[in-house]
Amino acid sequence: MRDRIISIRYSYLMLPALAVALTTFFSSQVNACSCTTPSIREAFGRADAVFTGKAIEGSEKREEVTSSGKKIIRLGGLVRFTVEQAFSGVKGGEVKVITWDGAACGFDDFTQGERYLIYGEGNENQGFRVWMCSRSHHISYAAEDLKVLSTLSPKTCGVRLYGAVGRFGINWAKGEEYVAVGIPNITITATDAQGQTLKAVTYGSGRYEIEGVKADVEYTVQAHLPDYFQNGPAAPQKVRIKTCAWARVDFTAIYDGAISGQVTGPDGAPIHKADVVLAPFDAKELRINTQVGVAVSDAQGRFELNGVAPGAYLLGVNITEAPEKDCPYPPTWYPNATQRQVASVIKVGPGQKLKGYDLKVSGKLAEKTIEGDVFWPDGRPVVGAFIHLSPAAQPGQGSGGLALIHTDSRGHFSIFGFEGIAYYVVASAQKSPLYPPTMGWVYAEPPLVEIKQGNITGLKLVLTLDEGAFDDFFKKKREQ
Numbered sequence: 001m002r003d004r005i006i007s008i009r010y011s012y013l014m015l016p017a018l019a020v021a022l023t024t025f026f027s028s029q030v031n032a033c034s035c036t037t038p039s040i041r042e043a044f045g046r047a048d049a050v051f052t053g054k055a056i057e058g059s060e061k062r063e064e065v066t067s068s069g070k071k072i073i074r075l076g077g078l079v080r081f082t083v084e085q086a087f088s089g090v091k092g093g094e095v096k097v098i099t100w101d102g103a104a105c106g107f108d109d110f111t112q113g114e115r116y117l118i119y120g121e122g123n124e125n126q127g128f129r130v131w132m133c134s135r136s137h138h139i140s141y142a143a144e145d146l147k148v149l150s151t152l153s154p155k156t157c158g159v160r161l162y163g164a165v166g167r168f169g170i171n172w173a174k175g176e177e178y179v180a181v182g183i184p185n186i187t188i189t190a191t192d193a194q195g196q197t198l199k200a201v202t203y204g205s206g207r208y209e210i211e212g213v214k215a216d217v218e219y220t221v222q223a224h225l226p227d228y229f230q231n232g233p234a235a236p237q238k239v240r241i242k243t244c245a246w247a248r249v250d251f252t253a254i255y256d257g258a259i260s261g262q263v264t265g266p267d268g269a270p271i272h273k274a275d276v277v278l279a280p281f282d283a284k285e286l287r288i289n290t291q292v293g294v295a296v297s298d299a300q301g302r303f304e305l306n307g308v309a310p311g312a313y314l315l316g317v318n319i320t321e322a323p324e325k326d327c328p329y330p331p332t333w334y335p336n337a338t339q340r341q342v343a344s345v346i347k348v349g350p351g352q353k354l355k356g357y358d359l360k361v362s363g364k365l366a367e368k369t370i371e372g373d374v375f376w377p378d379g380r381p382v383v384g385a386f387i388h389l390s391p392a393a394q395p396g397q398g399s400g401g402l403a404l405i406h407t408d409s410r411g412h413f414s415i416f417g418f419e420g421i422a423y424y425v426v427a428s429a430q431k432s433p434l435y436p437p438t439m440g441w442v443y444a445e446p447p448l449v450e451i452k453q454g455n456i457t458g459l460k461l462v463l464t465l466d467e468g469a470f471d472d473f474f475k476k477k478r479e480q
Contacts, residue, residue, distance in 0.1 A: 036133070037175040038248075040148045041160070043135040045245025047119040049089030049128050050149065052139060053081035055097075055110035062109075073112035078127060084115070087149045088242070089128075095120075096127035117142035152244040154215075159241045161190060162209035163249040165202050165223050165234070181309075182206020183225075183253045190219040190239075215243040223251040228351025230254045230307065257308035257348045259293075261357035263301045263317060270301025271361060273326045274317050278305050281312035281345050285478065287394045291320045313346045317361055322391035323418050329361040330420060331393070336360040365418035368451045372459025374411045374427045374444065381411025382463060385429040389415060392422035392448060396474030422450035424477075427461040428470075443470040 044050055058075025065071055079097045083090055097118060099109055110116065117137050120128025130136045135145060151157075166182040186202040190210050198219075200208040213219070222236040233252040241247045263274040278293035279286050292313070295303040315334040323329055333343030334357060348354060370389070374382040385407040390397055407413045407427075417423050424446035431440050444461035465473065 036170055036177045037135060038133075039246065040135065040145050041244070041246035042248055043119050043145075044088065044149065044152070045159075045241055045247050046121075047089070047134060048122055049095070049120045049124075050087040050118070051081075051090045051095070051120075052084045052115060052117050052142070052146070053095070054084065054115050055112055056080050056082055057112075058110070060109075061112075074109040075112050076109040079110055081116075081118070087152065089120075090124065092124060095124055098122070098127045098129045115139040117145055154243045157244040159213055159215045159243065160209065160246040161213040161219070161221070161239070161241060161249065162207070162246070163188075163251070164205070164207045165225075165251045165253050166206040167254075168250065168252065177250075179206050186251075186253070187224040188221065188251075189224065190221045192217050192219055213241060215241055215245075217241075221249050223253070225251075225253060226350070228256050230256050254307045255309040256306075256351045256353075257310065258304060258306045258353040259308055259313075259315065259346065259348065259357050260302070260304040260353075260355050261315075261359060263297045263303065263359045263361065266360070266362055270299070271297055271329070272299050272301065273297060274301070274303070274329065274359075274361070275321075275324075275327045276303045276305070276315070276317055276359065277320050278308065279314050279316075279320060281314055283314075285394070286314070286320045286340070287397055288320050308348050310348055310350045310352075313348065314340065314343050315346055315357060315359070316343065317359055321394060321397065322389070322421060322423070323365055328364045328367070328418055330365060332359060332361045334359055338362075365420055367416050368419050369414050369416050369455045370423070370425060370449060370451070370459065371412070371414045371455065371457045372425070372461060374407050374413065374429070374461045374463065377462060377464055382407055382427075382429050383409055383411060385411070385413070385427050385463070387413045387415055388426050389417050389423040390426050390446065390474075392424060392450075395424065395477035396471075417451055419451045419453075422448060424448055424474075425459060425461065427463065429463060441467055443467070445473060 055075050058079040059077035062074045063071060064074055076099050079099060081095050081097050083093050083095055097120060116139055118128065118130060119134040119136050120130055122128040164179045164182055165186045167180045168177055169180040170177050182205045184202050184204045184206060188200045188208045188210060189197050190213060191197045198210050198212050200210045202208045218238055218240045220236050220238050223234045225234055233254050237249060239247050239249060259278065263271040263276060265271050274297040276295045276297060277291045279291045283290045293305040293308060295305050297303045316332055317329055318327060318331045319333060330338060332338065333340055334346065335344060337343045346357065374385040376382055386404060387407065388398065388404045403415060405413060405415050426446050427444040428441055431442055442463040443465040444463050445465055447459060449456050
């Protein structure tokens with residue numbers, strides 16, 4: 001997993017090019033952003049205004065017809081809301097809400113006459129912007145939020161400042177960020193303008209919470225990492241927590257270790273664009289999702305892997321995915337092993353920078369073709385079926401830099417691979433309107449082929465597996 005180099009983050013993260021489906025009350029055009037969901041009190045703390053209200057008019061309007069045949073008016077641009085209940089940041093009975101284009105991680109319209117819970121950023125004069133990631137909801141999805149928000153009172157609720165130090169991942173199914181690798185025993189300080197400092201130390205999980213934090217006081221929060229961590233990603237950040245709010249401040253901790261070397265061919269010439277990978281020595285499988293670092297060699301064949309944590313590693317070229325056009329070399333482990341079992345183990349200490357770890361690969365692999373035909377169970381050729389190669393060393397993993405192609409009008413395909421590499425040939429297609437009359441995907445049982453000498457021809461693939469059976473096929477292969 002590659003570290004996200006973000007100094008201090010609150011509880012949301014936005015990534016482009018990840019499709020998100022919103023409820024029917026929001027625009028279906030939001031299709032280029034996804035994010036994690038903050039807790040209610042965190043969202044309350046981040047928002048400049050939190051209120052419930054009704055969308056009454058917009059600078060942009062369009063009519064839609066729902067699946068039930070009902071006509072509705074969508075409001076976009078600058079939308080006027082009547083305020084029903086204000087939890088923070090709103091004094092008047094009417095406010096302006098600014099919708100964002102879907103590509104900017106917002107929802108770009110409301111339904112006229114519908115009620116919403118809004119967590120907005122901005123002010124009453126210019127309007128409040130709404131984010132897809134802010135917990136703003138149609139009122140029918142806001143019961144949990146309203147239950148918490150209605151109990152908030154300056155007399156009975158306090159503030160919290162907490163977070164974690166380490167490396168982080170995202171569970172997209174739950175919309176939650178989690179601590180993938182926590183760093184214990186790190187001192188965290190929160191210092192106000194008068195120089196008064198509050199402290200906490202991270203637990204074994206890497207989490208911390210600072211006690212004694214006051215509302216509406218600006219603090220500089222800092223993680224005091226040892227010098228064998230990189231400084232940039234864990235830079236200090238200022239935070240001010242309003243009454244009844246919570247703030248989560250996370251620090252990405254990246255070790256300052258490094259491994260460098262040069263990749264050369266059998267004649268000693270430097271290899272350009274070699275994919276050099278670092279993977280844990282004890283990893284059960286060497287796949288893309290188990291690699292901890294990757295670098296591409298330059299024109300002189302040199303590479304450097306940075307941010308390496310203490311541990312024991314395997315170093316190599318094409319050891320977590322199949323060779324590709326720009327790097328057509330057989331899997332090679334440091335220093336020049338062709339099998340994992342005889343690879344040398346590299347041990348890295350905290351902040352240690354290792355040099356001279358050179359890799360020597362054998363000659364380029366020859367390109368060969370794999371040809372065949374794809375059929376439906378009733379014998380009809382499948383036009384436009386998807387074909388790709390999955391390396392036998394990483395069953396079920398995609399083809400990486402190799403081509404993804406389609407069958408022609410006769411159901412025929414011709415795809416290239418490399419001599420000496422074993423592949424599963426994967427064929428898939430959307431279910432035909434005629435066989436059966438439902439949507440979904442079907443697959444052929446992937447044959448295993450190894451290109452030894454010459455091209456491979458005459459493969460016959462029949463689409464008989466549903467998605468579950470296809471997944472089970474590769475799951476069993478990975479367990480073997």
